[in-house]
Amino acid sequence: MSLSTRFTTLFDVEHPIVCGGMTRVGTPGLTAAVARAGALAFMPAHNSPTPEELVKDIARVRDLTDRPFGVNFTILPSRNPPPWEEYMRATVESGVRAVETAGQNPEPYLPMFRDGGVKVLHKCTSVRHALKAERIGVDAVSIDGFEAAGHPGEDDVPGLVVIPVLASQIGIPFIASGGFADGGGLVAALALGAAGISMGTRFMCTVEAPIHDNVKAAIVANDERSTNLIFRQLRNTGRYAKNAVSDDIVRILGEGGAFEDVSDLAAGPRGAIVLETGDLDAGLWCAGQTQGLIFDVPTVADLLARIVAEAEGTIGSLGALRG
Numbered sequence: 001m002s003l004s005t006r007f008t009t010l011f012d013v014e015h016p017i018v019c020g021g022m023t024r025v026g027t028p029g030l031t032a033a034v035a036r037a038g039a040l041a042f043m044p045a046h047n048s049p050t051p052e053e054l055v056k057d058i059a060r061v062r063d064l065t066d067r068p069f070g071v072n073f074t075i076l077p078s079r080n081p082p083p084w085e086e087y088m089r090a091t092v093e094s095g096v097r098a099v100e101t102a103g104q105n106p107e108p109y110l111p112m113f114r115d116g117g118v119k120v121l122h123k124c125t126s127v128r129h130a131l132k133a134e135r136i137g138v139d140a141v142s143i144d145g146f147e148a149a150g151h152p153g154e155d156d157v158p159g160l161v162v163i164p165v166l167a168s169q170i171g172i173p174f175i176a177s178g179g180f181a182d183g184g185g186l187v188a189a190l191a192l193g194a195a196g197i198s199m200g201t202r203f204m205c206t207v208e209a210p211i212h213d214n215v216k217a218a219i220v221a222n223d224e225r226s227t228n229l230i231f232r233q234l235r236n237t238g239r240y241a242k243n244a245v246s247d248d249i250v251r252i253l254g255e256g257g258a259f260e261d262v263s264d265l266a267a268g269p270r271g272a273i274v275l276e277t278g279d280l281d282a283g284l285w286c287a288g289q290t291q292g293l294i295f296d297v298p299t300v301a302d303l304l305a306r307i308v309a310e311a312e313g314t315i316g317s318l319g320a321l322r323g
C-alpha cells in the first residue's frame with residue numbers, strides 16, 4: 001500500500017507529511033533528517049540572519065541529503081521587516097523547489113516563484129483565506145486548525161470541521177495542520193479530504209530537533225491542556241506552551257494591559273533561552289495541543305516510519321471492516 005496523494009505527486013515526496021516552518025527549530029539538520037525520511041520540511045528563512053547565510057544553510061541541507069526540502073517565509077507585520085525579496089531570490093537561485101508562505105498574502109511574490117519553477121504551499125487559518133490563496137494562484141494550501149501551535153488564527157474552528165469544509169470548496173490540493181502527531185491523525189485528515197498533514201510540535205520531540213532535552217521531556221510530560229492562547233485581545237492569537245510567562249501574559253492582557261506591558265515577557269530572545277538552556281520558564285516557547293499525543297522522543301526516521309505504518313494499518317483494517 002502506498003500513501004501517495006496529490007500532495008506527494010505535486011511536491012515529489014514519498015510521504016504526505018510536512019514539517020512546518022519552525023522558528024529556531026527548523027535547522028538544516030532537522031530539515032535534512034525529515035527529507036531523508038521521505039517527508040517535506042520547510043526551513044524558515046528567518047532562522048538565517050541574512051540572505052547570504054540562508055544560501056549557506058541551504059547548502060548545509062544539501063550536504064546531508066539530495067532529497068527535496070523547502071524554505072518557509074513567515075511574513076509578519078514588523079517595524080523592520082527582513083529583506084524578504086532578497087531571501088526569496090536567494091532561495092530560488094539556490095535551486096530550492098518548494099516554499100511555504102505564511103502570515104501574509106503571498107501574491108506579490110508568486111511571479112518570482114513561478115518563474116523559478118518553485119511550488120508554493122500557502123499556510124492559512126481560515127477557509128476564506130485558503131480560497132483566496134487558490135484564486136491568486138498558489139499551488140497548494142496548508143490549513144491550520146485551532147489545535148495548532150503558533151498562530152491558529154481568530155476563528156477558533158478545529159480541524160475536524162475546517163478540513164471537510166475546505167475540502168468541499170477547494171480545487172487545489174491542501175494539507176491539514178495542527179493537532180497531528182500519529183498515524184490515526186493522518187488517516188483522519190485523508191478521510192476528511194486533505195492530501196496530507198503538517199506537524200510542528202511532534203517534530204520538536206525528535207532526537208534531531210536542536211532543542212534542550214528539558215523541553216522535549218516537558219512536551220512528553222505535558223498533556224493536551226498544556227497551552228495558553230496569548231494576544232487574543234490584540235487579535236493576533238498565539239498558542240504557546242503553558243508556563244509562568246504565558247500565564248503572566250494572559251493575566252496582564254486580561255486585566256486590560258496593552259502590548260507594551262507584555263512585550264518584554266514575549267521577547268524572542270527570552271524564548272530562545274528556553275530552547276537552548278532548558279529553563280522552561282525563561283520565556284515563551286511554542287507548542288500545541290498535540291502535547292497530549294506525544295509520549296516519546298524517537299528519531300525522525302522512526303517517527304515517520306511509525307506514522308506511515310500506523311496509517312496503512314488503520315486504512316487496511318477499515319477496509320477489512322467495510323469488506
Ligand SMILES: Cc1cc2nc3c(=O)[nH]c(=O)nc-3n(C[C@H](O)[C@H](O)[C@H](O)COP(=O)(O)O)c2cc1C
Pocket residue numbers: 019020021022023025044072074102123144147148149150151177178179180198199200201202204285286287288289290
Ligand atoms: C516551535 C515552533 C515554532 C514555530 N515557528 C513557526 C514559524 O516561524 N512560522 C510558521 O509559519 N509557523 C511556525 N510554527 C507553526 C508550525 O509550522 C505548524 O504550523 C504548527 O506547529 C502545527 O501545529 P502542531 O504543532 O499542532 O503540529 C511553529 C511551531 C512550533 C511548534
